[in-house]
Amino acid sequence: MTERPKSSYGSASAKESIVLVVDDDESMRRALTNLFESIGLKVEVFASAPEMLDSKLPDVASCLVLDIRLPGLSGLDFQTELAKANIHIPIIFMTGHGDIPMSVRAMKGGAVDFLTKPFRDQDMLDAVVTAIERDRKRREADKIVADLQALLETLTPREREVLAWVASGRLNKQIAAELGLAEITVKIHRGRIMKKMGARSLADLLRKAQTLGVGRIKP
Secondary structure, eight states: OBOOOOOOOOHHHHTTEEEEEEOSOHHHHHHHHHHHHTTTOEEEEESSHHHHHTSOOOSSEEEEEEESSOSSSOHHHHHHHHHHTTOOOOEEEEESSOOHHHHHHHHHTTOSEEEESSOBHHHHHHHHHHHHHHHHHHHHHHHHHHHHHHHHTTSOHHHHHHHHHHHTTOOHHHHHHHHTOOHHHHHHHHHHHHHHTTOSSHHHHHHHHHHHTOOOOOO
């Protein structure tokens, strides 16, 4: 790590976020902790991948600063294990012995950056802020889907069926014919669906259905 100019990062970057560091070098863990805390970020450090896996991960926007060469499970293998466990925390790799195949594998696995030691403090800070913002956006998108899914589950089986046809672009009379219902009944179902899904308009309802993957009925 090298000296850097005073950071100008705002508190918005640090709010409700945390950096996880996995490195077997105690001096590096201490230096990174000081660096991240200098811009108001919370930090948790671990000496190995298993140590991090045994801990309870914070449910806030976060990123993982991960050394490639670790005792036991390597950083790249840890990246693979996290993906298998459906843990999508953005990763910034660091190494003192980097090579092109390593960096290619890391980036293909979704890493935000691959920094070779000694790296500039500013490069690490830039990578961390980028990673945390990526995780924040992912969490916001996941919450939108989860909230919509909860609304979808309030629909009756028939309402879900009507929603699928509506989202597929069918008119009320076409839906009525498909389902063997009166057209007025379809209209009533649509009204209830709009209310339960909190849709302000048909276009809004269609956007929500698309987000949920509803409406893939073939004509």
